Amino acid sequence: MHHKTHQQAHQEPLSNHSQQNRHGTTAPQGQPCQGLSAEDNELTTHKNSVHTHKGASKGTGERDSKLDQNVSAEGTTSSNTVPSNCINDNNTKILRTGIDSLYVSYQGELTTESSVKLNTLKKLAQSSEPQDVALAQYVANDHVFDVSDRGRHPFAFILSDNWYRIEIAKLGALRAPLAHSQISSELLTIKGAEHAVTDLTSIVDLIGVTSNEPNVSRVDLCVDFITDHPLETIIDTDWVTKAKDMDRYTVQRQFSGWVIGRGKISARLYNKTLEMNKKPRPYLEDLWRQSGWDGHQDVWRLEFQIRRDCLRELGVITFGSLMQKLSGLWNYSTQDWLRLSIPNQNDKTQTRWPTASVWEALQNAEWLGDKELNRITLEKGRPPSHKYLFHGGLGAFHSFMAMEGIGDPSEGALAFLRAAKEYHDGREYFTGLTYYDYVAQKVALKVKAYNAYRNLPTTKELHPVDDAMAKAYRKQRDGE
Secondary structure, eight states: OOEEEEOOSOOOOOOHHHHHHHHSSOOOTTOOOTTOOGGGSSOOOOTTOOSOOTTOOOOHHHHHHHHHHTSOTTOOOOOSOOOTTOBOTTOOEEEEEEEEEEEEEEOEEEOHHHHHHHHHHHHHHTOSSHHHHTTOEEEETTEEEEEOSSOBTTBSEEEEOSSEEEEEOOTTOSSSOSEEEEEOHHHHHHTOHHHHHHHHHHHHHHHEEEOSSOEEEEEEEEEEEEOOSOGGGOOGGGEEESOSOEEEEEETTEEEEEEEOOTTEEEEEEEHHHHTTTSOOHHHHHHHHHTTOOSSSOOEEEEEEEEHHHHHHTTOOBHHHHHHSHHHHHHIIIIIIEEEBOOOTTOOOGGGSOBOHHHHHHHTOOOOOOOOOTTSOOOSSOOOOHHIIIIITTHHHHHHHHHHTOOOHHHHHHHHHHHHHHHHHHTHHHHSOOHHHHHHHHHHHHHHHTTOSOOOOSSOSSOHHHHHHHHHHHHHHTTO
16 A cells, blocks of 8 residues: 555534445444443544543453453464355455464573574674675574574574564573564465464474463454445544544555554555555465455455554463454454444444444454465475566576577577676686686575575585584583
């Protein structure tokens, strides 16, 4: 979403006739809002508030119980698809519910062995010699992580691949958890949150000694849906929300969505197919088709970003408690914190306005079992796309053929390689690299960046990490 327009001026509520056109139903006169507590049935504009309203003496304990009432005894887990019968009379159909983003942290301490490895790898990443930089890789559980040359306060080390970005504290750190990790949206969609966290935990356990299950610092819950409801007609006064800030967005003058709230909790309602025009996600389209998407109708996404402070107030601390309270979090987000209403010109109390039918369908989205899509393979590495390789990557080759007047691609390829070899061999005096050395060096750096496999030293017998570990062992043995 690019262009945004602020909804600032108060707009008069629509007549009953126009309400029917925009929302699909006629607003009853003075009907109370269903699903909100008594203290929520008053208009509030306090920015990002997740506390009870002014004058209410209830604390977070009641909010926890409100959440628990919406969670079954067995608990609920995230899902990738939902039944195709989730349709209402407004032709709103839920295609998928799921966790789109997840950030978790682990309390514990780095082991001495891991400290030696990571410090050695970080120094390699900081080297001015490309052959040393290419060796800055951490291997664990079939992952080949790219080790960054710097950390991010308060974490000293960063490991990353297509599944995870893991930040790790230095040995003896007092004010930081052992590790903090972002799990990729693609992994969460294809494998599910429980599979992702189980695999991540096994990696962190190799790095340090953990003291408990991971804590959740942020979660984004999303529902993908199709609807006949004219979402572009929504105006700011249709929203009943605890948030103060809201922005309406357009892309090339086409309505693309809303962002509501900032801070501890925020919401986004946006055209997902429009966003995917720039970054296609075939795996998502496959999921939508399984739930009845025709491949043409716009798919919309409602997404809530819930951060640590709000999660704590709602009784969610660990990953286990998150999985038990997914339905409760969704109900709180779509009923208590934000709601799309049908304006009633005869009732000035906004929170008594009835809920739009499209929003009722979203409120009722089911959070079923956490499904792993075994038929889809998700690479741990980060290889470039075929479009990047075979469109942009051929640019220099096309230019060479045109410059040399060559029309046959096979002939052009051989001539291009010969010319490249001649060029780099001619610069060996300045670079110290022959053509083959230059290519090998560049390939090794790409192997590191793409998490393809572990690079091995070309000149030394031992990998620098193995050498550092051997020296550390000898020091410990000799009592130094």
